[in-house]
Amino acid sequence: MPRRTLAPALVLLMAGLCACDSPASPAVPPPPAAPSTSFGGTDRAWIEINIAMNEELTPLLELAGEQSRDNAVKGIASQVNDVNVRDLTELRALHDAAGLPAENPHKGMPMPGMVTPEVVTRAAAAEGAAFDQIFREQVRAHLDQGVKLAKSETTAGVEPRTKALAERMISDRESLLPKFPPAVK
DSSP states (O other): OOHHHHHHHHHHHHHHHHHHTSTTSOOOOOOOOOOOTTOOHHHHHHHHHHHHHHHHHHHHHHHHHHHOOOHHHHHHHHHHHHHHHHHHHHHHHHHHHTTOOSSOTTTTOOOTTOOOHHHHHHHHHOOHHHHHHHHHHHHHHHHHHHHHHHHHHHHHOOOHHHHHHHHHHHHHHHHHGGGSOOOOO
């Protein structure tokens, strides 16, 4: 190639290579974070179950402001909601760190302590003392089951952050339980 045509071709080639590194070029997204192998089976199941349980509790907690006539019930609903929101935030972070699938196999699964959509419908139709009774029974069952599940995690789990959250959840739930005395039959 004659020297005169080589120089312009070289300039075009260099300009093209430089453009590939310009900020206007679309960035290649980083690969997704690899799931941590420090999560055992108990840790993973505990995270998923608690996310499902806490998400299903949320609609019942939200009803208390309108359905209850008792300021004490409204206050405790707010306290439980604060704990629930904080726990869900941490559980979702652990969910992501563990590389768990988006579809939660425990969502909507009837189990002890799970507030079902049918219960929420029944509570939404109730007012005053009738709502308060449903609310207290359901939240107590949720807290009781949460303590049992968290104790299982502390003994059989292996991931340190998950076990630490379970310890805190035991403490939080045990401090709330006295506000929900068992129903007298």
